[in-house]
Amino acid sequence: xxxxxxxxxxxxxxxxxxxxxxxxxxxxxxxxxxxxxxxxxxxxxxxxxxxxxxxxxxxxxxxxxxxxxxxxxxxxxxxxxxxxxxxxxxxxxxxxxxxxxxxxxxxxxxxxxxxxxxxxxxxxxxxxxxxxxxxxxxxxxxxxxxxxxxxxxxxxxxxxxxxxxxxxxxxxxxxxxxxxxxxxxxxxxxxxxxxxxxxxxxxxxxxxxxxxxxxxxxxxxxxxxxxxx
Numbered sequence: 001x002x003x004x005x006x007x008x009x010x011x012x013x014x015x016x017x018x019x020x021x022x023x024x025x026x027x028x029x030x031x032x033x034x035x036x037x038x039x040x041x042x043x044x045x046x047x048x049x050x051x052x053x054x055x056x057x058x059x060x061x062x063x064x065x066x067x068x069x070x071x072x073x074x075x076x077x078x079x080x081x082x083x084x085x086x087x088x089x090x091x092x093x094x095x096x097x098x099x100x101x102x103x104x105x106x107x108x109x110x111x112x113x114x115x116x117x118x119x120x121x122x123x124x125x126x127x128x129x130x131x132x133x134x135x136x137x138x139x140x141x142x143x144x145x146x147x148x149x150x151x152x153x154x155x156x157x158x159x160x161x162x163x164x165x166x167x168x169x170x171x172x173x174x175x176x177x178x179x180x181x182x183x184x185x186x187x188x189x190x191x192x193x194x195x196x197x198x199x200x201x202x203x204x205x206x207x208x209x210x211x212x213x214x215x216x217x218x219x220x221x222x223x224x225x226x227x228x229x
Contacts, residue, residue: 010215011212011215011216011219014208014211014212014215015212017208018205018208018209018212021201021204021205021208022205022208024201024204025068025198025201025202025204025205026068028092028197028198028201029068029092029096029198030092031092032090032091032092032095032194032195032197032198033084033088033090033091033092033093034090035090035091035092035191035194036089036090036091037089037090037091037093037094037186037187037191038188038191039186040089041089041094041186042086042087042088042089042093043081043085043086043087043088043089043093043094043096043097044061044063044081044086044087044097046093046094046097046098046186047061047079047081047097047098047100047101048061049184049186050097050098050101050105050177050180050184051079051101051104053180053184054104054105054108056104056105056108058077059077059078059079059104059108060077060078060079061078061079061081061086061097062078062079062080062081062086063080063081063082063083063086063087064080064081064082064083064086065082065083066082067082067084068082069082070082070085070096070097070099070100071100071103072100072101072103072104072107074103074107074114074118077104077107079097079100079101079103079104080100081096081097081100085097091187091191091194091195091198092194092198094181094186094187094191094195095177095181095194095195095196095198095199096198096202098176098177098178098180098181098186098195099173099174099177099199099202100173101177101180102172102173102174102175102176102177102180103169103173105173105176106169106172106173106176111169111172113165113168113169113172114169116165117162117165117166117169120158120161120162120165123158124158124159124162127154127155127156127158127159128155128159130155131152131155131156131159134148134151134152134155135152137152138151138152138220146224149220149223149224150224152220153217153220153221153224156213156216156217156220157217159213160210160213160214160216160217163206163209163210163213163214164210164214166206166210167203167206167207167210170202170203170206171203174199174200174202174203177195177199178192178195178196178199181195
């Protein structure tokens with residue numbers, strides 16, 4: 001039972017850290033949403049300008065729903081920006097719009113980690129959907145069906161791998177975004193530092209999620225090894 005308590009302590013700490021990072025991201029977004037860009041460009045205009053710069057003409061910039069729901073969809077080739085980003089003319093809008101276009105650039109240039117991440121999506125969807133039920137079944141029938149825990153471990157290993165592969169994809173998209181914002185003169189000085197700060201906290205949410213997934217996976221492996229003894 002020793003490893004159980006260690007897991008609970010680490011998981012508890014990571015949960016607090018994850019909540020703190022998420023709260024910090026929201027506060028950063030709100031802060032930089034209040035600071036307008038000197039050039040007055042909206043998130044939509046910035047996204048379209050970045051796509052034109054990279055000669056990407058088959059990707060559309062559309063307005064989606066929700067808060068911080070911005071994403072790039074490689075299947076429909078759309079940069080989906082939430083209302084505050086699509087219409088916003090702030091540092092936050094610029095940072096998020098450019099970041100999502102960074103993913104479009106990755107797609108257009110066949111960035112290897114994005115290709116790997118996309119290839120894993122179908123199997124990850126299945127694994128993620130089954131995780132909860134596998135976990136419940138594995139613990140309910142641990143002694144009678146020890147093999148079920150092994151299947152659960154495989155499912156968690158897949159989603160954990162996906163979480164860690166996501167990290168370089170997100171960091172690279174932010175790097176491309178910041179480089180373009182600077183080179184194009186879209187953001188200057190304090191504006192650029194604000195965009196960098198906002199994207200750093202956004203990246204930390206993915207780091208927190210990956211670490212939490214890893215801790216859960218390690219715990220399951222320890223439980224499986226203990227059940228075999």
